[in-house]
Amino acid sequence: MEAVHLFVQQLKSSFRDLLPIIIVIAFFQAIVLQQIPDGLGSIVVGLFIVAVGLALFIQGLEVGIFPVGENLAHEFAAKGSVLWLLAFAFLMGFATTIAEPALIAIAQKASLISEGRIDALVLRIWVAFSVGFAIALGTFRILTGHPIALYIISGYIIVVALTPFVPVEIVGLAYDSGGVTTSTVTVPLVAALGVGLAASIRGRNPVIDGFGLIAFASLTPMIFVQLYGLYVYSFAETATLESLRTLAVSASHQTEGMAAMFYKLFEELLGVVTDVLPILAVIFFFQYGVIKKSVPNLPKISAGILLVVLGLYAFIVGLEMGLFPIGEAMARQLSAQNNVFYIYLFAFLIGFSTTMAEPALLAIAMKVEEISGGAIKQKILRSVVAVGVALGIALGAYRIISGDPIHYYIIAGYIIVILLTVFAPKYIIPIAYDSGGVTTSTVTVPLVAALGLGLATNIEGRSPLIDGFGLIAFASLFPMITVLGYGIISNISQHKE
Numbered sequence: 285m286e287a288v289h290l291f292v293q294q295l296k297s298s299f300r301d302l303l304p305i306i307i308v309i310a311f312f313q314a315i316v317l318q319q320i321p322d323g324l325g326s327i328v329v330g331l332f333i334v335a336v337g338l339a340l341f342i343q344g345l346e347v348g349i350f351p352v353g354e355n356l357a358h359e360f361a362a363k364g365s366v367l368w369l370l371a372f373a374f375l376m377g378f379a380t381t382i383a384e385p386a387l388i389a390i391a392q393k394a395s396l397i398s399e400g401r402i403d404a405l406v407l408r409i410w411v412a413f414s415v416g417f418a419i420a421l422g423t424f425r426i427l428t429g430h431p432i433a434l435y436i437i438s439g440y441i442i443v444v445a446l447t448p449f450v451p452v453e454i455v456g457l458a459y460d461s462g463g464v465t466t467s468t469v470t471v472p473l474v475a476a477l478g479v480g481l482a483a484s485i486r487g488r489n490p491v492i493d494g495f496g497l498i499a500f501a502s503l504t505p506m507i508f509v510q511l512y513g514l515y516v517y518s519f520a521e522t523a524t525l526e527s528l529r530t531l532a533v534s535a536s537h538q539t540e541g542m543a544a545m546f547y548k549l550f551e552e553l554l555g556v557v558t559d560v561l562p563i564l565a566v567i568f569f570f571q572y573g574v575i576k577k578s579v580p581n582l583p584k585i586s587a588g589i590l591l592v593v594l595g596l597y598a599f600i601v602g603l604e605m606g607l608f609p610i611g612e613a614m615a616r617q618l619s620a621q622n623n624v625f626y627i628y629l630f631a632f633l634i635g636f637s638t639t640m641a642e643p644a645l646l647a648i649a650m651k652v653e654e655i656s657g658g659a660i661k662q663k664i665l666r667s668v669v670a671v672g673v674a675l676g677i678a679l680g681a682y683r684i685i686s687g688d689p690i691h692y693y694i695i696a697g698y699i700i701v702i703l704l705t706v707f708a709p710k711y712i713i714p715i716a717y718d719s720g721g722v723t724t725s726t727v728t729v730p731l732v733a734a735l736g737l738g739l740a741t742n743i744e745g746r747s748p749l750i751d752g753f754g755l756i757a758f759a760s761l762f763p764m765i766t767v768l769g770y771g772i773i774s775n776i777s778q779h780k781e
Contacts, residue, residue, distance in 0.1 A: 295339040342647075357481040440503070443503075555600075679762070684736060
């Protein structure tokens with residue numbers, strides 16, 4: 285009975301989270317585009333399924349994913365084996381990234397952008413290796429107690445230093461790659477692992493030391509993809525025209541499938557299971573093979589994992605029924621209009637509303653509120669992050685319309701992040717860095733990608749392959765700025781009081 289009451293509360297919260305999206309879509313359909321969307325009934329049903337899926341997902345996190353991640357962290361800390369812990373961190377990052385659907389789609393696009401020089405499978409393996417390396421490096425940082433800013437700022441300097449030497453076709457792709465590597469299931473488990481590890485080690489603070497693993501997983505792919513782009517443009521040959529044409533047809537079919545209602549529902553479920561299975565395989569191997577203990581409360585943990593799978597599946601099906609078709613259509617329609625004000629307004633509002641409904645951000649915000657003892661409210665944190673995403677996407681849209689090179693904006697953004705890091709309170713820095721990696725996930729990426737490609741396709745002189753990418757990078761960068769700014773302002777206010 286208590287579980288049912290909790291689910292009802294989560295369902296109410298989910299509807300509140302979806303309300304901004306509904307308001308934005310209704311406003312633009314009625315006031316700007318002045319038309320009733322096709323398939324209105326399907327849209328309503330889809331949004332209801334999204335709310336149910338989000339409620340199931342959150343309940344599953346609290347029952348299954350968070351406890352198992354924290355338990356593993358405590359067991360590794362008690363065992364005292366640094367080598368096994370780093371191996372677990374690496375395999376967790378690698379296994380969960382190699383099957384990430386967003387990465388698969390980006391890798392196929394990369395083959396087209398590079399005229400076949402970049403192999404899609406090799407790129408996926410390379411990016412998965414970079415994420416495994418990132419999670420292991422982030423775990424090592426928690427063990428040593430080093431300040432996270434030292435690592436992240438060094439990484440930004442490497443990204444900026446590499447950018448002038450990287451072919452222009454790769455820059456936007458490399459920046460975007462940092463935003464598509466952390467899946468909705470991976471984020472909460474990695475967060476629980478980091479917080480649990482910091483709580484188990486004497487002298488570590490769960491807030492200051494526990495967060496930050498997601499930030500590493502968002503940073504290293506940018507470096508690795510730039511390096512790989514340099515290599516293939518220097519030594520690799522272009523693919524044949526026929527193989528490129530085959531890849532283009534394959535990518536086109538995938539895009540059509542993502543936009544179709546009820547398209548291969550079984551494959552969607554299989555995709556979610558495929559996303560979860562590598563995580564479970566790594567967890568149970570280390571739990572029974574290395575730690576050599578059974579999982580505590582296994583039936584409850586299993587029920588939680590099942591809720592996560594069902595919730596995420598319902599969430600994705602609901603999005604494909606209700607949100608993706610109308611969102612992509614609106615992005616195309618607005619891109620074809622001459623009034624840029626409506627484009628910027630849509631970019632800002634859709635960035636804010638979709639981020640508020642992002643499951644990965646919700647999971648991190650819940651953990652932040654729990655670990656901070658309520659000092660950082662999850663609704664406030666999500667709102668601050670959503671403002672950052674909204675500003676980033678609006679500025680990214682301006683960048684596409686103006687035709688400016690993307691690296692000028694990104695480098696300027698990194699400089700601002702570095703400056704704010706110097707003045708921000710220590711507790712907010714890892715949370716701010718993590719916020720950039722959890723904003724571009726299940727809800728945001730498809731709509732943002734549709735907007736970027738729509739703008740680049742409809743504006744004369746813009747290339748969809750060169751200018752269409754990069755909005756995800758903006759959506760990952762600006763939340764770090766707004767969260768750091770929020771921490772500075774809060775700190776000043778507390779001192780005044």
